[in-house]
Amino acid sequence: MPPRRSHKKSRAGCRRCKSRKIKCDEVHPRCGNCVKHGVPCDFERPEVLAELQAAAAAAESPATPASFDFGSPITPAAGPASVVPSVSALATPLCRAPQTPAVSQTTPPGHRLLELRLMHQYTAMTCKTFTFTAPVTEDIWKITVPNLAFSGSQHLADAILAVAALHLRSMVPNDKELVRASHAYMAASLAEYSAALTKGIDHTNAESLFLTSALIAFQSTATRVFMKDEVMVGAGNDVDADANRRRNQPSGCYAIPFSWFHSFQGVKAITAASWQYLRASPVVTQVINSQAVLQLDFTTGPETFFGHLLEGLDEELAAMGGGGSDTSSATNATGAPSPAAPSTSPGHPPPNKPAAATAELLSSTRQAYQHAVAVLNWAHKIPHKGAPLAFPATVSRRFIELLEERRPRALAILACFFALLKSMDSVWWLQGMARREVLGVVSLFNSDFFGADAYRTWWPHLEWAMRIALYEHPSGGGGGNSNGGGGEEPIPPDVWGADWYAEERALAEGQAHHGGYVRHIELLSQMGSAMQSIPSVPEFVPVMGDQR
Incomplete structure (x- = not known):
């Protein structure tokens, strides 16, 4: 008989696992069992230890009768660990004083108060900041979405609390409890969300997965503010x-902020993968139809507002495709640095790459740029309707690759996208975003990364973005939308380059003719473009230096 394998005992587990007499995996800052059951762990919150010890002592000592007081509320027993009253207790006359109510062993009182605070914040304020158009959508986020979470969708419930915590942080930035809550609830939501996607999408979870993906996108966007x-x-x-x-x-x-693109692309992927179920959901279709339908004009000439961003594209593509081993000339032609050796990044095919593959790459690059600029032109006309937020959700995967390669043209397009967010500067999760991100993108052109000539070459294409990012309204009202605080006062047409409300009327007529956003998705689904793929879960990384 072979000898038994040695077993190393450990006393370093968390207190909650010890009290339940189960093995703790000792993962910090929160053990796996506590994550699984959604309860606080004393690894992460040392103050929980005292609460656990007090609860254990109360459980071991017999309950003592208390004087009956009509003015004192009786806390109901809660949670699976609540003490079940005995038969004799049930037979006690109503005039007798009740026993001391059992306290939940899984959810400390402080934690319950925090969740109540967050849910109140969500229903009273946060839900109003998700919509820029139809009032009916606000009721969906305020009433229908929480009810759907209460029906058993843990990932949706955690996402609601995470976004609410982040909203409160924008008001009380130094509250450490809110910092921890915003990270912890989003991490828990992503874990449950990932598990649900692994099991598969069907008619029972399609709605909640779509709504959770939207809240993840909000969270990823808002986190950048901090x-x-x-x-x-x-x-x-x-x-x-x-x-x-x-x-x-x-x-x-x-x-x-690639998390922006990954999270908004996740919403698009969820919609595509579950459209056969979502199309029958009145909740989701109302949310989708509240968005302004994309009406893209692929005219590439200078007559469009952002048409200048495509100037020199033919020369850039020719340099990328015909450089052979001379890849340095290709990068110099676009203002990018010249590598010492031929690059094998997606934007620069190696010398031996087949001609057909190179042609396909160049074609996808052209289409990525043209589509991104078309979205900018459309969003520029009605930015106050939340149209700019369609950009990270609708650009192609190839455009994101071009950003990852730090292609100057892609970065100039990105700067113009961030400038469009100035129209929603008063919304808490977009406040200051335009100024911060545009200045950041432009700083790349003015750095050693691109070389001395890049800033001068690309400044004509960046000038509008810089002017909008730095714009301050004379009355101090900003150029924002009233949702989420702040006055609604559009940026003057001579500064912005378009009259929002005149353009809105024209686009509304086109939307009435072509149908709503649901009709737009129906047309896309009929094209059979990767509609059944399961979306990947966006990576959640807490903001560094943000654990105040």
Whole structure:
């Protein structure tokens, strides 16, 4: 008989696992069992230890009768660990004093109060900041979405609390409890969301997965507001340096918020993968139809507002496709740095790449640029309707690759997108975003990364974005939308380059003719473009230096 394998005992588990007499995996800052059951862990919150010890002592000691007081509310027993009253207790006359109510062993009182605070914040204020158009959509986010979460969707419930915590943080930035809550609830939501996607999408979970993906996108966007300037443009740490090397970016440069694109693209992927179920959902269809339908004009000439962003595209593509081993000339032609050796990044095919593959790459690059500029032209006309937020959701995967390669044209397009967000500067999760991000993108052109000529070459294409990002309204009202606080006063047409409300009337007529956004998705689904693929879960990384 072979000898038994040795078993190393440990006393370093968390207190909650010890009290339940189960093995703790000792993962910090929150053990796996506590994450699974959605309860606080004393690894993460040392103050929980005292509460657990007090609860254990109360459970071991017999309950003592209390004087009956009509003015004192009786706390109902809650949770699976609540003590079940005995038969004799049930037979006690109503005039007798009740026993001391059992306290939940899984949810400390302080934690319950926090969740009540967050849910109140969500229903009273946060839900109003998700819509820019139809009032009926506000009722959906306020009433229908919480009810759907209460029906058993844990990932949706955690996403609601995470976004509410982040909204409260915007008002009380130094509240450490809210900092921890915003990170912890979003991490828990992503874990449950990922598990649900792994099991598969069907008619029972399609609605909740779509709504959770939308809240994840809001959270990813809003988290950027809390980034410190030195984190964004200062020297990065080792983790940042590794990510920068993978994305061809030197440490210490402005970091493009790729989480924006990944999370909004996740909403698009969820919609595509579950459209056969979502199309029958009155909740989701109302949310989708509240968005302004995309009416894209692929005219590439200078007559469109952002048509100048496509100037020189033919020469750039010719340099990319015909450089052979002379890849340095291709990069110099667009203002990018000249590598010492031929690049094998997606934007620069290696010398031996087949001609057909090169042609396909160049075609997808052209289409990516043209589509991105078309979205900008459309959003520029009705920015107050939330139209700019369609950009990170609708651009192609190839355009995101071009951003990862730090292609100057892609970055100039990105700067113009961020400038469009100035129209929603008073919304809490977009406040200051235009100024911060446009200045960050432009700083790349004025750095050693692109060389001395890049800033001068690309400044004509960046000038409008800079002017809008730095714009201050004379009355102090800003150029924002009234949702989420602040006055609604549009940026003057001579500064912005278009009259929002005149353009809105014209686009509304087109939308009535072509149908709503649901009709737009129906047409896309009929084209059979990757509609059944399961979306990947966006990576959640707490903002560095943000654990105040």
